[in-house]
Amino acid sequence: LFEHQSTADKWMMLRMAGYMVRIWDDHLKKNPGCEKLPVVIPVLLSQVEGGWRVERSLSDLMDLTADLKPVLSRYVPDFAVEIEDLGKVGGEELERRNLIAHAKLALLLMRYARETENIVELLGRWAAQIPEAFGESLSSTFVWYVLYAYSQVDVSGLKKFVGDAAPKWEGAVMTGAEQLIQEGLRKGRQEGRQEGRQEGRQEGRHEGLLD
Numbered sequence: 001l002f003e004h005q006s007t008a009d010k011w012m013m014l015r016m017a018g019y020m021v022r023i024w025d026d027h028l029k030k031n032p033g034c035e036k037l038p039v040v041i042p043v044l045l046s047q048v049e050g051g052w053r054v055e056r057s058l059s060d061l062m063d064l065t066a067d068l069k070p071v072l073s074r075y076v077p078d079f080a081v082e083i084e085d086l087g088k089v090g091g092e093e094l095e096r097r098n099l100i101a102h103a104k105l106a107l108l109l110m111r112y113a114r115e116t117e118n119i120v121e122l123l124g125r126w127a128a129q130i131p132e133a134f135g136e137s138l139s140s141t142f143v144w145y146v147l148y149a150y151s152q153v154d155v156s157g158l159k160k161f162v163g164d165a166a167p168k169w170e171g172a173v174m175t176g177a178e179q180l181i182q183e184g185l186r187k188g189r190q191e192g193r194q195e196g197r198q199e200g201r202q203e204g205r206h207e208g209l210l211d
Contacts, residue, residue: 001040006047013058016042016081043082049114051087086111105142113149120157 001019005012020040027038046052055061059078086107094107112122146153 001042002045003043004045004047005052008048008052008054010054011061012044013055013061013081016044017058017077017079020079041082042079043084045084045110046086047110047113048085048087052083052085056081056083102142106145109145109149119146119150119153 001016001023003012003016003019009015020042023040024037028034044052057078057080059073059076062076064072064076084107089111091108091111094104094111097104099107108122109119112119
């Protein structure tokens with residue numbers, strides 16, 4: 001079970017418990033003759049600024065005083081959650097991890113998304129992590145995340161960097177940028193129409209009061 005959080009949620013452990021129960025229910029429906037349930041390992045990828053500071057287990061949510069916990073803990077369901085806390089992991093530590101290239105780059109991009117807009121400079125340090133082995137299938141995902149998460153990114157600089165590090169991706173940069181521009185224009189038109197409708201209703205109500 002894998003979950004991603006960019007904001008802290010006090011009730012995240014309860015949500016995880018619900019997801020696990022759904023997985024087991026679904027398993028029973030698909031395997032009516034089974035006698036055991038599969039083990040579910042819950043993993044939480046936290047992108048929360050400053051780190052994950054709320055409850056880290058289901059039992060932490062229970063209303064148990066220190067004196068009652070030893071007595072009642074045997075009746076309280078609980079489980080451990082593996083939390084990858086990007087808010088507390090240094091970028092250099094991530095760079096040293098023995099991970100496949102695109103997984104490491106994804107974590108690095110998420111790690112720095114809240115701290116810097118100069119993503120092109122950072123990408124220069126990670127050029128070795130963007131080999132041809134990524135393939136064109138991942139290029140659009142990579143580019144879209146950079147353009148969305150790093151809103152002030154220098155598109156021309158990104159295009160040049162990608163052109164040098166992974167030439168096959170160069171087209172994805174401009175395609176992604178053009179699509180974002182179109183999305184912005186579409187959103188702007190929608191918001192404009194919505195504001196126009198609201199102003200029209202307000203003016204109508206105002207005129208009705210004056211009549």
